[in-house]
Amino acid sequence: MKPLRFVPDNTDIGFMKVAKPGFMASIAAVLASVVLFFTISLNYGIDFTGGTEVLVRPTPENAQTLTIDEMRSVVGGLGLGSTELQEFGGDGDVAIRIGLQDGGEEAQQEAVAKVKQAFGDRVEYRAVNSLGSKVSGELARDGLLAIVLSFIAIMIYIWLRFEWQFAIGTVATLIHDVALTIGLLCLVRVQFDLTSIAAILTIVGYSLNDTVVVFDRFRENLRKYKKMPFDKMVDLSLNQTLPRTLMTSISTLLALLALYTFGGEVLRSFTFIMIFGVIIGTYSSIFIGAPLLSMMGAYVDRTPKPGPGDIPAEADGTQP
């Protein structure tokens, strides 16, 4: 059987020609994301705000009478400040979110007790999460720290392995991806919690993976075609790596779509972020990383340096 080709061979797409509008659009999108973040902000979950979340499912005999509206009025009567009830998945589960209570750490526990008292045996308590301002503050700090740290660590790694222009290109790509992801999350109001941070860091990893593969090819071609104009060289490299870029994205998306569809409600926001991240990560290595590098191209040192994949020409015997 002849394998199917999802991506045609020997493409010759002039990426650099369309790069400029793409680049401009991206800058606009990043700016819009920043504005969104500072205006409507993220829909932070209790991991970062503190508070209580109780996931309940009415027992079968109460399923008819205990509607979400009924629950809303019960919870509303408890005097717990800002509360929010939302259907969670399709099986009649309801997530009850209660804002951070005044009165320190113990007040959160009292809120849990009040909810349990109000519903008694009429519902099954599927999950209870409750934390005060102390822990949530630490989680927010650690989350931010993790993202910043990973950026720095990655930048150092890329800088050691490539030229500094590559490091700047990579980090600009990452910032673009994270900014757009956060912008999207502001828009769609998906809850932002600890697993969202995990998702963003995974996107960082994935986008990087993609960018590094493309940059690796730049580096190789830089040495191979010393006379080729930088723009052309970037286009050539992008076209050469295009099949791989798309194949990997498709297979990762396949795995993610399965998780999104069948992985249950708990994982849904996580996989949602990941799916968006994979798409944006693929886009950005072509339309952000490459044009940036092309702009800084004049400063790239094109004298040969031994790289990791390099084998001395005589041993190889196949130098073009």
Place this chain on the structure above:
Amino acid sequence: MLHFSKFKAFMVAIAVVFAALAAMPNLLSEQTRQAIPGFLPNQALTLGLDLQGGSHVLLEVDAASLKEGLSKQLVGDIRLKLRDGKIRYQGLRRTADGAVVTISDAADVEQAMTLLRELSQPVDVGMFGQGGQVQEFDIVQSGQTVTMSASQGGLESRIGRAVQQSLEIIGRRINALGTTEPTIQRQGVDRIVVQVPGLQDPSRLKALLGQTAKLAFRLLCDAQPQGPGGTVPLDCEELADRSEPDILYWVQTSRSATVDGEDLNDAQTGFDQQTNEPVVNFRFNSTGAQRFCRLTQANVGRPFAIVLDAEVISAPVIREQICGGTGQISGNFTVEEANDLSIVLRSGALPAKLTIVEERTVGPSLGSDSVNAGMIASMIGFAGVLLFMFVSYGLFGLFSIVALMVNLLIVLGALSFLGATLTLPGIAGIVLTMGMAVDSNVLVFERIREEVANGRSPLNAIETGFRMALGTILDANITTLIAAVILFGMGSGPVRGFAVTLGTGILSTVFTAYTVTRLIIAFWVRVRRPKTVPL
């Protein structure tokens, strides 16, 4: 690149077999696992609380209550020291983190300072004690007034000790609940994590952990409040009733009017013979018995309060002296309340109040739903990726499928062997790894295709393809590994589970893509001597 020494091929095979052995216990029942001979791995993956259901409670030593205890104790110690040294003093009182006293005679100040300095012990500071030693208290003298306050190091070492003691006491309390395999661990400087798998309703657990359980028998003051807002007499303290907080008592504070619950030997639930209501029977050790005997003897006919954590359980009248060393606490308990009270009394009092700062409970039904959803999603995702690889790369796709299977086996084996905990995000991590693992193969295959297009012979193209792709594979995976390591470092619980599977997945991906796939293709090349590359 396609030449494998027999030794290398053998090592790869050994690694794969070992991974298979380590992954095996997951398929076996608990019973069969027990029967596995000791030299073989017999650990199965532990499911996280989010998958098997259970309760996670994070407790923090309450620094304020610790300081309060510390300053109370310090006042008592200063009083004793100065009295023994026959030094007259005035204005001895507690401060926020210590005590202050004024020496009456200026001539005594020098001697008083020497005595008070004896109260301060040197303590080790810094982790592993390499921070050297500092004094537990800072002592400042100004004129005839001496202020003692706990130093930073002194406070930290006290918090450390409190956490250590609490771990033991909590352990005893939880074991009395009879739950399966609770984990009780210190976290950070002043926190304790308690995880109880399978516990559906943690309210009783929280009740057990939430009380310090300091029991005391204290005489009531002569005057009693007529209502709220009265002026509390000297050497008295206002305490509320445990079941009816509106009822107030004035209770004596002096040590001579108090017998502490520290001197308890045992506490058991029982039933009152007349009323048949649940009570707690306790027994003093010899010190406690003697003190209780003396106190009751001297105060027959007067009421005393049984005080638990600054709440009055009951305030009976002493009818006769009690010298047998046993007693009974009754206070309209339910059976469960009486049981819990005897548990906490038996386990001992916590050195400081513990505050619940985080609770996460997952019911068993949500846990098993998540397991099912995770299984189905991974199988479908896995099947999708396999099909895609086969359709895109044909025979080589099949090779990569074998490599992917081996990869999965290694990930499961390594996680089981390391005793890692599998969480729901962890499952997502595995599925994601499978999707990304394909990347290494794609890199190699696409490179081989390019090299074929460049006019190389099949053998040469395969060789070059593997070699050229290696650097890229390493770069691409190391960067993702960096993200995983940082996630592991900052994350907790489920997120950490995700980092572990992602990190393990990356390592095993690099290994399988580079050795297993190559080994298979090398073997195929040797056997079939291909004229063209089927890509």
